[in-house]
Amino acid sequence: MPQTRPLWLILAPAIFLILWSAGFAVAKIGLQYAPPMTLLALRFGLVILIMAVMFLVLRPPLPETAADWLHLAIVGVLIQTVYFGFCYMGFVNGIAAGTLALIMALQPIVVALIAPRWSGEQIGWRQWGGLVLALSGTAVVIVARLDIGPAPLLGFLFSALALGGIVMGSLWEKRFGRYHHPVTANLIGYGAGFICLLPFLAAQGVGPVEWNMPFIWVLAYLVIGNSLIAIGLLLAMIRAGEVAKVSALLFLVPPLAALVAWVALSEKMPPLAWVGLVLAGAGVYIATRKHKGTAP
Incomplete structure (x- = not known):
């Protein structure tokens, strides 16, 4: 009985899609006040501080x-240091929020190609059709609102490295991840990510931070909305469902990111982009829905 x-x-x-999609515009705003x-x-330091306090209060079990320690650390480094770090470097090297979101939308395709050999999942024609339709809709959204030239090559390189981080983090979590208390998992993951961030921070140097209310709100959103809630939901969904289907949800991120950027950053949202938004949503629905009688 199901x-x-x-x-x-x-x-x-x-909840994940809203928080994650808004994060592109929020991060770009934050980079106006502090180096990447x-x-x-x-961001990582505040998350670790919050998790450490919760750990002392709740006393959850350790791996x-x-x-288990190693797998949690690897996922943390791939998603926190590699993905977020190179996304931020892409922003400061000329990548627009919509363009970066489109590159990240390639994740489900890459995951779907690797998943059968990596985790033993079978990808059916319905999932492939939904993935292609969602990618097409995403491309329409982004192309419709691009009114500037292509971003520098270095920005695209950083974006590709960020894509590799989120792909490998998702696949590693699916294959090797076990249930751990969220506080324990976050504390270890962010701790490993912070440690691996230190060499890059030392190389770049700690730049000046413009402390004001907009930056404080941005930091609060990135810490609570993105780092705690969104990442926690992403990993929980990966554990609860097939990795390729869960990853297909990320196809909605580019059009929603474009919508948030239109509101928060006054970026253009042409009528054709709304058509792409509908196509992307339809593709996600096709790729993620289950037939009646399918086991959960």
């Missing part, structure tokens, strides 16, 4: 084996 999914898991995709590695160091 089990009823908890309410938080039903709402998780919508400095912003990331502040039982060295392998």
Whole structure:
């Protein structure tokens, strides 16, 4: 008899998409007030502080084996240091928020190509059709609102490295991840990410930070909205479902990121882009829905 999914898991995709999509514009605003590695160091440091306090209060169990510690650390480095670090470097090297979101939308395609060999999942024609439709809609959204020339080559290189980080982090979590208390998992993951960030911070130097209310709000959003809630939901959804289907949800991020950028950064949102938004949403629905009778 199939089990009823908890309410938080039903709402998780919508909450994750909103928080994650807005993060592109919010991060770009934050980089107006602090260099990328400095912003990331502040973000990770605050998350670690919050997790450490919660750990002392809740006393959750620690991983039982060295392998569990290692896997949590690897996922933390791939998603925190590699993905976020190179995303921020892409921003400061000329990549627009919409362009970066489009590059990150390639993640489900790459995951779907690797998943059968990596985690044993089978990708059906319906998933492939939904992925292609969602990618097409995403491309329409981004292309419709591009009114400037291509970003510098270095920016694209950093974006490609960020894509590699989020792809490998998702696949590693799916294959090797086990259930751990969220506080424990976050504390270890962000701790490993912060440690691996230090050499880059030392090389770049701790730049000046313009402390004002906009930057404080940005930092609060990145710490609580992105680093704690969104990442936690992403990893929980990966554990609860097939990695390729979960990753397909990220196809909605580029059009929603464009919408947030239109509101927050006054970036253009032409009528054709709304058509792409509908196409991307339809593709995600096709790729992620289950037939009646399919086991959960």
